[in-house]
Amino acid sequence: MKCARCGKTFDETQQDYCGFCRTVHNKKGEAIRDLKSILRYIADRYGEQTILDRRRTDALIADYFPKETAARRLCYVALYDGCAQKLYAVREKPFEVRCAAGARCIKSLRDEIGLKGRVAADAVEAVGSAVGCEISFKKSEALPASETESKKNITDPAEQYSLGRHFDRIREYEKALYWFESAALQDHGEAEYYMGSYRLEGRGGIQNLAQAREWFVRGAENGVAQAEYMVGYFYAEGISCEVDEDKSFKCFLNAAKKGCVEAVNMVALCYENGVHTEKNPELAKKWRRQLAGGDAVVIAPENEAPKLPDPDVEVPKPLPNDGEELYQSARRCLAEKDMEGAALFYKQSAEMGHARAQCSYGKCLYTGNGVPKDPAEAFRWFKTAADQGLNIAQYNLGVMYLKGVYVPKDHTEARKWFEKAAQNGHEDAAKILKKLK
Numbered sequence: 001m002k003c004a005r006c007g008k009t010f011d012e013t014q015q016d017y018c019g020f021c022r023t024v025h026n027k028k029g030e031a032i033r034d035l036k037s038i039l040r041y042i043a044d045r046y047g048e049q050t051i052l053d054r055r056r057t058d059a060l061i062a063d064y065f066p067k068e069t070a071a072r073r074l075c076y077v078a079l080y081d082g083c084a085q086k087l088y089a090v091r092e093k094p095f096e097v098r099c100a101a102g103a104r105c106i107k108s109l110r111d112e113i114g115l116k117g118r119v120a121a122d123a124v125e126a127v128g129s130a131v132g133c134e135i136s137f138k139k140s141e142a143l144p145a146s147e148t149e150s151k152k153n154i155t156d157p158a159e160q161y162s163l164g165r166h167f168d169r170i171r172e173y174e175k176a177l178y179w180f181e182s183a184a185l186q187d188h189g190e191a192e193y194y195m196g197s198y199r200l201e202g203r204g205g206i207q208n209l210a211q212a213r214e215w216f217v218r219g220a221e222n223g224v225a226q227a228e229y230m231v232g233y234f235y236a237e238g239i240s241c242e243v244d245e246d247k248s249f250k251c252f253l254n255a256a257k258k259g260c261v262e263a264v265n266m267v268a269l270c271y272e273n274g275v276h277t278e279k280n281p282e283l284a285k286k287w288r289r290q291l292a293g294g295d296a297v298v299i300a301p302e303n304e305a306p307k308l309p310d311p312d313v314e315v316p317k318p319l320p321n322d323g324e325e326l327y328q329s330a331r332r333c334l335a336e337k338d339m340e341g342a343a344l345f346y347k348q349s350a351e352m353g354h355a356r357a358q359c360s361y362g363k364c365l366y367t368g369n370g371v372p373k374d375p376a377e378a379f380r381w382f383k384t385a386a387d388q389g390l391n392i393a394q395y396n397l398g399v400m401y402l403k404g405v406y407v408p409k410d411h412t413e414a415r416k417w418f419e420k421a422a423q424n425g426h427e428d429a430a431k432i433l434k435k436l437k
Contacts, residue, residue, distance in 0.1 A: 004031035017064070024064055035071040035123060038064075039130035051130045052088060054079040078109065078123040084131055087124070091133035096217040102128055102135040103218055107187040121185045137185055157188040164194060166332040170341075177204030184215065189222030196230060213240045220251070225258035229266070236276065249276035256287070264290050323354035330357065343370030350381060358385035359393040366396075366405075375406035386417065391424035398429060411436065 002009050003018035004025065010018050017024045024032045024041065032041055042060050043051055051057055057079060061072045078084075083105045090101045102124045109120040121137045128135045154160060164179035177198050183191035196215035199208045213234050219227025232251030235244045249270055255263035264287055270276045271284035330345035343364040349357035362381030365374045379400060385393035394417045401407055401414035415436055421429035 001025060001029050004029065022066060032065070033068055033071070034126075035074055036126035036129055038068060038071055039075065039126050043130040043132075048088070048131050051079070051084045051127065054084075074119070074123050075126075078105075078120075078127050083109070083124060083127050087128045087133040087135070088131040091128075091131060095135075096214055098128070098133050098135045099137070099214055100218055100221055101133075102137065103187050106137075106185060110186050118182070118185060157183040157186040157191065160186075161188050161191045161194075162328060163332050164191060166329045168194070169329065173198070173203040174205065184218075187218075187222065189219050189224040189227070192216075192219035192222065193224045193227040193230075195219075196227060200230075210240045223258075225255045225260035225263065228258070229255035229260050229263040232263070232266070245276040252276070323349035323352035323357055326352070327354050327357045327360075330360065339364070339370035341370075350384075355385045355388040355390045355393070358382075358388075359390055359396065362393070362396065375400075379406050386420070389424060391421045391426040391429070394418075394421035394424065395426045395429045398432070402432075 001012040003021060003023055006018060006021040006023070008018055008020040010020075012025070012029075016026075026032055026037070026041075032038055038061060039051060039057075041064070042057060046060065050060070054076070058072065058076050061068070061075060065071065086101055086105055087098070090098050093101075105124045105127075106120045109123065125135060125137060154163070160179045160183035164176045164183060167173070167176035167179065176194075180191045180194045180198065184195045192215050196212045196219060198204050199206065199212035199215060201207070213231070216227045216230040216234065220231045228251050232248045232255065233239075234241055235248035235251065237243070249267075252263050252266045252270065256267045268284045268287035271280045271287065273279065326345045326349035330342045330349065333339070333341035333345060343361065346357050346361035346364060350361045358381045362378045362385065364370050365378035365381065367373070379397070382393045382396045382400070386397050398414045398417035398421060399405075401410045401417065403409070407413075415433065418429045418433050418436070422433055
């Protein structure tokens with residue numbers, strides 16, 4: 001056999017490794033170098049339970065694969081956290097249970113050891129395969145690094161999820177899928193729900209009902225009401241599982257109690273028509289009231305009707321849309337170096353009265369980033385934000401008066417705005433005030 005690493009030949013009937021570079025090969029003549037193949041080799045040779053002994057596994061890797069130091073370090077870290085024992089304990093459980101255990105291992109490796117989500121997922125899959133616990137976390141191809149310089153720096157799952165929501169809103173589904181999957185692999189519940197939706201509908205290029213159900217199950221385990229509703233839907237329709245009316249209704253009811261509107265409607269329909277549960281018109285009416293009045297559902301014990309809100313207690317009105325979501329979308333665009341997109345979202349948020357967005361959009365106009373330069377409009381937006389007490393906008397107005405940008409130079413007016421900014425905690429404004437006196 002010819003060595004896949006150094007090109008030398010060796011007798012595969014006598015040994016399975018190259019005598020020159022000591023690279024181990026499988027029966028197909030391929031070099032065994034990745035962690036999954038290395039652990040599988042050790043498990044086949046010494047038994048699956050060998051992987052449970054971290055020190056012995058490390059010694060065997062050092063002996064058989066002396067040059068694969070990266071794989072050895074990754075394996076040592078993964079086994080140090082007890083990953084092998086956790087997966088070995090659930091190796092005969094259903095697929096979704098095994099994947100849920102794997103997801104917890106990924107989260108532990110990320111939070112306690114510091115591994116990134118994709119690397120942790122690969123390590124957990126490798127360990128699972130070696131101990132007979134087959135799991136799979138399907139990963140789409142990473143977007144080219146040239147598309148954004150920031151991707152390598154964004155590892156927080158909440159930030160990744162936020163980026164996914166941004167690209168989902170502007171219908172760039174491939175990018176959204178990338179970020180949702182990055183967050184979901186770190187056990188982010190809402191991202192797992194979106195991964196299920198994307199796999200169910202085929203957004204981002206891949207439709208897979210089995211994977212969709214797997215992601216919904218994981219989202220439901222993390223307390224996401226919409227994900228639990230979808231698990232109930234899969235049980236009701238028998239999608240990638242056996243039809244189970246009891247489990248279906250239980251999922252609908254749990255999701256409804258958590259405030260999922262679709263689940264509330266479904267529970268009412270079930271009680272009205274006697275589907276998945278016994279017919280109960282009174283309970284159906286009570287659930288319908290939740291939809292009609294927009295009141296929150298109060299969780300009741302099993303088999304009891306949900307309690308209705310006290311009519312004498314004033315229900316708080318929902319907060320107005322203050323542009324915060326659009327402002328965060330603009331920040332996501334900045335992370336992607338998309339200045340035009342950032343300016344667009346800043347403007348929309350600014351028009352809704354968001355002070356920081358008004359200031360940021362003013363800065364875009366002042367510098368010409370993402371929009372044509374327009375000092376007059378910049379001044380107007382700075383003034384609007386400054387009138388809301390934003391110290392950065394007050395400082396910017398002071399600078400414009402000090403330099404005479406769009407407005408005539410006026411040290412008195414500049415001092416006035418610097419004083420306001422300093423009073424609101426702007427340190428640079430306080431320093432400039434000292435020089436102006």
